[in-house]
Every structure is written in C-alpha cells, then in structure tokens.
Amino acid sequence: MPSFDIVSETDMHEVTNAVDQAKRDLGNRWDFKNVEADIELNDKTITVSAEQEFQLEQLKEMLRMAFAKRQIDPRALAEEGDSKAGKLIKQHYTLKQGIETDMAKKIVKMIKDQKMKVQASIQGDKVRVTGKKRDDLQQAIAMLKEAELDVPLQFNNFRD
Template identity: 80%
Template structure:
C-alpha cells in the first residue's frame, strides 16, 4: 500500500551556511561600519545582537534573505523574545523542527475533511499518510501545499 511521511525538518548544514553568509554581508555593509552587531548560531538558536532596535530588524532581513538564497523556509524561524544587556539589544530566534502534536492533529483533520481516500496517522514528530492509489496521495500532497499552515512541510519516504 503506497504511503509517504509529512515532516518538518531543516538542513542544519544549510542553516550554518546561511548564517555565515549573513555574517559576511554584515561585515560588508557600510551602515554597520563601527557598529557592534553580530549574528550567532548555537545549536537550535540564532541570536541577533546590535546597538539599536532598527538594526536588529535589518539583521533579521539579512538573515531571511540568506535563508531564501539557500532554499530554507523562513517559517522555520520562530521568535523567542528579546533581551537587553548593557548597550546591546539581542533578539533570540528558535529553529523549529518536527511537527508538534497539535499541528499534527490539525494536519490529520485537514486530510479527513478533504474526504480523500487516504488515512493519516501521527507517528512521533511526523504524520504518515497511506492510501490505495498513488494519485490519492498526490492529491493529499497538493492539498497540504495549498494550505495556510504556518509550518514548513516536506514530503518524504514515498513508498509504492
């Protein structure tokens, strides 16, 4: 019976490359000359630090552009709050991986409401979809790609 898995993963190697690329751009920008600003990557957290609030927004935009160039979905970035330490403002961004239980339930509900001839089941941090025909599975993929979920989805492990 054909099946596939719905997952939400990001390639950490590409994230590292995107952060490095944004850091290089930071060094080349004239509006950041003589400004204490940095982009750091720690495991699953990206920290933007600068002297002013508007500079943080510029750093975030540079990071999003670097993510886009590397084909990393920017919906994987989750705002984790701001902090001030001394003269620096820091913004913490968390990288989301895996599908949380409430999101997985929402995906299963969407598939059931679409009345497709497939079954969806939650398996840890992914959702497995099975059906009798490959065309039904492709309809489910198309429906999920067109949905307005605030989560980057990948479809892998397609078995016939």
C-alpha cells in the first residue's frame, strides 16, 4: 500500500552555513561599522543582538535573507522573545524540529475533512499517510502545500 511521511525537519548544516553567511554580510555592511552587533548559533537556538531596535530589525532581515538563499523555510524559526543586557538588545530564536502533537492532529483533521481516500496517523513527531492509489497521496500532498500552516512541511519516505 503506497504511503509517505509528513515531517518538519531543518538541516542543521545549512542553518550553520546561513548563520555564517549572515555574519559575513554583517562584517561587510558599512552601516554596522563600529557597532556592537552579532548573530550567534548555539545548538538549536539563534541569538541576534544589536545596540538599537532598528539595527536588530536589519540583522533579522539579513538572517531571513541568508535562510532564503539556502532554501531554509523561515517558518522554522520560532521567536522566543527579547532581552536587554547592558546596552545590547537580544532576540532569541529556536529552530523547530518535528511536528508538535497539536499541529499533527490539525493535519490529520484537515486530511479527514477533505474526505480523501487516504488514512493519516500520528507517529511520534511525524504523520504517516497511506492510501490505495498514488494519485490520492499526491492529492493529499497538494492540499497540504496549499494550506497555510505555520510550520514548514516536507514529504519524504514515499513508497509504492
């Protein structure tokens, strides 16, 4: 029986490359000369720090652009909040890995509401979709790609 998995994974190697690219861009920007600003990656958290609020916004945009160049979905970044440390303003982000239970339930409900000839089941941090025909599975993939979900989805492990 054909099946595929719906996952939400972020390639950490590409994230490291994107952060490094954003840091290089930061070093080349004339408006950040003699300004204390930085982008740091620790495990699955990214910290963006700058002296002023508008500089922080510029750094966030540089990070998003670096993510886009590396084909990393910016929805993989979850904003944790900001903090002040001395004269620096810091913004913390975590990288989303896996599909949370609430989102998985929402995906299963969306598939069932469409009355497609497929079955969806939650398996840990992924959702497995099975059906009798490949066309039904492709229809489910197309429906999920059109849906406006706040997590990046990948479809892998497609089996006939």
